[in-house]
Structures are given as C-alpha cells and as structure tokens.
Amino acid sequence: MKIAVVGCTHAGTSAVKTILSENPTAEVTVYERNDNVSFLSCGIALYVGGVVKDPAGLFYSNPDELKSMGADVRMEHNVTNIDVNKKTLSVENLKTGEFFDDSYDKLVLTTGSWPIIPPIPGIESKNVVLCKNYNQAKEIIARKTDKKKITVVGGGYIGIELVEAFANDNKEVTLVDGLDRVLNKYLDHEFTSVLEEEIKNHNVKIQLNEMVQGFTDNEAGDMTTVVTSGGEYESELVILCVGFKPSTELVKDQVDMMPNGAIIVDDYMRTSAPDVFAAGDSCAVNYNPTGGHAYIPLATNAVRMGFLVGKNIDGPKVKYRGTQSTSGLHLFGFNIGSTGVTDSSAKAFGLETSSVLFEDFYRPEFMPTNEKILMKLVYEKDTLRIVGGQVMSKYDVTQSANTLSLAIQARMTIEDLALVDFFFQPHFDRPWNYLNLVAQKALEQENMISKVDVESFDAAAEHAEKTVSE
Structure with a gap:
C-alpha cells in the first residue's frame, strides 16, 4: 500500500505514526514544505514571554523519528498539484528547485491552516508579522527585544496570550479587534468583561469595535501607524492574528x-473522493453540540483525527466520536475553560438554548483559603440537553471543562449533571460539587426542583470535620 501524506504538523504526524504502527509494511511518503514537523503553535506565547526557554520543547516529534519508523520524509517539498482521479501529485523540491510527479494508492491530506491575511493597504510592511509557525515565532522573538510599542490585531486565544506575554515584558501594548469583546468565540460577556478589566489593569490599551483600515510606515520605516475605524496607533511591531482558514x-x-x-469527512476520516483521507485544520469537524459540521482548528482535534486516519487507512474500524471544541486558557492569573456553544454562538449554530450563570466558592467556606468560581451552563430548550459550558476562577478548575465536554458528548441533560456522582473532600469541593450546583440552578430555572439547601450541607460537613478531629 503506497500512501502519500501531504503536510506534517499535528494531524500529519499523528497519522504517519499510527499508519506505520498499524501497517509496518506500508510505503509512506511524507511531503512537508517546512523544515520541521509537529510544532505546537499554542506554545508561541509561552516562548515569546520567556516561560518556555528552549523552543525544542515545543516539538514532540521530528523527521528522524518518522524515518526510523519507516517513513520516507521529504522536508521542504511543496506539493503544487493533486489529481484525485488519477491518484497523482506534483511536487517541487524547495531546496533544489527540482519538479517531479508521484502517485499513491491512498492520499492523506493534512495540509493544516494559514492565518487570514485581509487585503488591507500597507499590510506588506516589514513591521507587520504573522503568528502561526516556528519561523514566525522566532522572528517575533528576535524583533521584540528592542521594541517598546507593540500592537496585536485580533482578540482570539493567540492574540490574547501574546498581549499577556508582551505586557509582562513591560511593553506598551495595544489590542485591536473588530468585535465588541475579546475571546468572542469561546466566552460570553459575563466572562470577557472580567478579563477585559484585568487586561486594562495591566496597562494594555484595548480598542474594540474597531476595524483596521490600513498600515502606514514612517519615512525611516521603523514605525508603523495602525489606522482603524476608531483611531491611529503608533507601533514598532504589529502582530496580525485575526483567525485561520483551511x-x-x-x-x-x-x-x-x-x-x-x-x-x-465521514466518521472514518474519508473524504468524498475514493481513497482520500483528511484530518486536522484543513477539515471540518463533526460538532457534537449540533450534530453537524463546524470549522474548529484546534491541535487536540488534529491529533485525534490523524490517529483515526491511521486506524482506518486500510478499512473502516474506529469511528470518530466528534468534538465539543473544548479549550483552556491561563490569563493574568485566571484559569478559564470552555466547551461547546456559548449563548452568543448558539443561534449561529441553529440551536435554541437557555443558560444559567452561577458563582460560588469551590470548597466549603470554613476552609482557611478559598476562591470563587464563575460558571455558565448552556442547554437546549426542548430537550434540556447540555450543549455548552464555561468556567473561570483564580483556582484551577479547568478540568471541569473536560467534564462538561464529556457531558455534551454523552448527550447528558441538566438533570443528569445535577445528580451525577462526584466525590466530596473539603480540600477540593463541596458536598454538592460545583458542577452539580450549576446544573441544579438550571433545573430550578426550569421549575423542576426546589432550591438545594447548600448551606446546610456545608454546616453538616464542618460539624463532621470537627467531630473527626476531636
């Protein structure tokens, strides 16, 4: 079986490893136009901010490892044409300039995504850079050292994490976004309003509801003015991260x-063309909150999908379970987790939803230290099926987003979550776990139960603790 793999970051690396583990006699050729594989772009801000000192740690594989498993790895080779009917592809060797053709029995498309580059006047300025791959990360590191004024365009995860890294490095940071909130795709306004205030407290200038209209360099070329619909911002370096396209x-x-x-792709990572598989950021995912397709470029999705390509390359064996778009973020001391749809995104996905917002301490108030958790649960109106959730606290409760993700995948209702069995230990949680409580509030909202007397449970727990210690 002759297999061609086009692209080798997360999905490609995972696919190659699994293919060769499952089919050691397969003839696998990898075409990658970069000089590295498996780069974790989610670690760029940590690298920029100095948290990660050695960028080698942001790679979890390398060409030599894939070669040792039996792959023919052709780095810095750019595939210029694919004909799925003839099962052929054309390739350029970027190091030598040579062109050649190849054929395959099975094709794996793991070509990933690329930053969206809007057609904005002046965008070709040398002071405007992208943030996606390893070489771009190195450029940002090299150029930020002697720069004081930095503008980040785009308030998604990468943009926000870069803002934090630059602010902690005492740069004069401006964040520009055309939407009315940061992290708009992942969190509702109750969460983003808290984060925006915290970001401002770190001397970051936030300019929301402003569309970038142009970039203008000064005569010396060492300063670029970011011109928006609401103002102008002088910058020595501009990071453009407004999203990705497949x-x-x-x-x-x-x-x-x-x-x-x-x-x-279908449940076995097969495209509509025979013998053509796809995975990762180049693909739509099967989105469990809606049961349809959505474009959600995340490394976790890519690794899972690549694994499934390997499992199913010689026949359908393991089905895709879908995704909830679960993610986490640590920002200025806050730990944030999100999964599924938000209030603001539900309608765009065709869902009629209700939600509840709940805030409480994560453990009994008799404990010497404590932190509050802000939680939201989003559920379908007719079925009461859980379709989304968000958590935020100075205490690390981000694993709760994974629990909510499992609840969505398992099609649990708010009643299921309200009564599910969680352990109780005063160091970690309440007699009713906080996820029980947010679901119980949803049931109250639907007039399905009366208010749970949480205080009496805490009092009983405190009495029990005293009794044991005596």
Whole structure:
C-alpha cells in the first residue's frame, strides 16, 4: 500500500505514526514544505514571554523519528498539484528547485491552516508579522527585544496570550479587534468583561469595535501607524492574528467542502473522493453540540483525527466520536475553560438554548483559603440537553471543562449533571460539587426542583470535620 501524506504538523504526524504502527509494511511518503514537523503553535506565547526557554520543547516529534519508523520524509517539498482521479501529485523540491510527479494508492491530506491575511493597504510592511509557525515565532522573538510599542490585531486565544506575554515584558501594548469583546468565540460577556478589566489593569490599551483600515510606515520605516475605524496607533511591531482558514486549494472542486474550504469527512476520516483521507485544520469537524459540521482548528482535534486516519487507512474500524471544541486558557492569573456553544454562538449554530450563570466558592467556606468560581451552563430548550459550558476562577478548575465536554458528548441533560456522582473532600469541593450546583440552578430555572439547601450541607460537613478531629 503506497500512501502519500501531504503536510506534517499535528494531524500529519499523528497519522504517519499510527499508519506505520498499524501497517509496518506500508510505503509512506511524507511531503512537508517546512523544515520541521509537529510544532505546537499554542506554545508561541509561552516562548515569546520567556516561560518556555528552549523552543525544542515545543516539538514532540521530528523527521528522524518518522524515518526510523519507516517513513520516507521529504522536508521542504511543496506539493503544487493533486489529481484525485488519477491518484497523482506534483511536487517541487524547495531546496533544489527540482519538479517531479508521484502517485499513491491512498492520499492523506493534512495540509493544516494559514492565518487570514485581509487585503488591507500597507499590510506588506516589514513591521507587520504573522503568528502561526516556528519561523514566525522566532522572528517575533528576535524583533521584540528592542521594541517598546507593540500592537496585536485580533482578540482570539493567540492574540490574547501574546498581549499577556508582551505586557509582562513591560511593553506598551495595544489590542485591536473588530468585535465588541475579546475571546468572542469561546466566552460570553459575563466572562470577557472580567478579563477585559484585568487586561486594562495591566496597562494594555484595548480598542474594540474597531476595524483596521490600513498600515502606514514612517519615512525611516521603523514605525508603523495602525489606522482603524476608531483611531491611529503608533507601533514598532504589529502582530496580525485575526483567525485561520483551511489550506485546501490543492483539492478544490475535487472533494466536498464547507463554504470556507474546510474538507468534509465521514466518521472514518474519508473524504468524498475514493481513497482520500483528511484530518486536522484543513477539515471540518463533526460538532457534537449540533450534530453537524463546524470549522474548529484546534491541535487536540488534529491529533485525534490523524490517529483515526491511521486506524482506518486500510478499512473502516474506529469511528470518530466528534468534538465539543473544548479549550483552556491561563490569563493574568485566571484559569478559564470552555466547551461547546456559548449563548452568543448558539443561534449561529441553529440551536435554541437557555443558560444559567452561577458563582460560588469551590470548597466549603470554613476552609482557611478559598476562591470563587464563575460558571455558565448552556442547554437546549426542548430537550434540556447540555450543549455548552464555561468556567473561570483564580483556582484551577479547568478540568471541569473536560467534564462538561464529556457531558455534551454523552448527550447528558441538566438533570443528569445535577445528580451525577462526584466525590466530596473539603480540600477540593463541596458536598454538592460545583458542577452539580450549576446544573441544579438550571433545573430550578426550569421549575423542576426546589432550591438545594447548600448551606446546610456545608454546616453538616464542618460539624463532621470537627467531630473527626476531636
């Protein structure tokens, strides 16, 4: 079986390893146009901020490892054309300039994504840089050293994490976003308003509801003015991170795609073309909150999908369980977890939802230290099925987002979560776990139960603790 793998970051690396583990006699050729594989772009801000000292730690594989498993790894090779009917591809060796053709029995498309580059006047300025791969991360590191004024365009995860890294490095940071809130895709306003205030407290200038209209360099070329619909901001370095688009031009009109170009795959990672598989940021995911497709470029999705390609390359064996778009973030001391839809995104996905917001201490108040948790549970109106959740605290409760993710995947209702069995230990939680409590509040809202007397449980727990100690 002759297999060609195009692209080798997360999905590609996972696919190659699994293919060769499952099919050691397979002839696997990897085409990667960069000079590295498996770079964790989610660690760029940690690298920029100096938390990660050695960038080698942001790679979890390398070409030599894949070669040792039996792959023919061709780095700095750019695939320029694919014909899925003829099962052929054309390749350019970027090091020598040589062009050649190849064929395959099975094709794995793990071409990933690329930053969206809006057609803004002046965007070609040398002071405007992207933030996606290892080489871009190195450029940001090299150029930030002697820069004081830095503007980040885009308030998603990468943009926000870079803002924190630059602020902690005592830079004069401006954040520009065309939307009315930061982290708009992941959190509702009750959470983002808290974070925005915290960001401002770290001397970051936040300019929301402002569209970038142009970039203008001064005569010396060492300063760029970011011109927006609401103002102008002088910057020595501008980081552009306004989102990503799937890199799927090679198979346009040859496989089924979403309107944005994301490849649609079935439960076994097969595209609409025979013997063509796809995984990672180039694909739409099967989105469990809606039961449909969505474009959610996350490394976790990519690794899982690549693994499934390997499992199913010689026949359907292991089904894709779908995704909830679960993510976590540590920002200025806050620990944040999110999964599924938010109030603001539910309608865009065609869901009619209700939600509850709940705040309480994560453990009994008789404990010497404590922190509050802000939680939101989003559920479908008709079925009461859980479809989303958000948690935020100075205490690390981010694993609760994983629990809520499992609840969505298992199609649990608010009643299921309200009564599910969680352990109780005063060091960690309450007699009713905080996830029980937010679900019970949802049941109250639906007039399905009366208010739970949490205080009496805490009092009983405190009495029990005293009795044991005596």
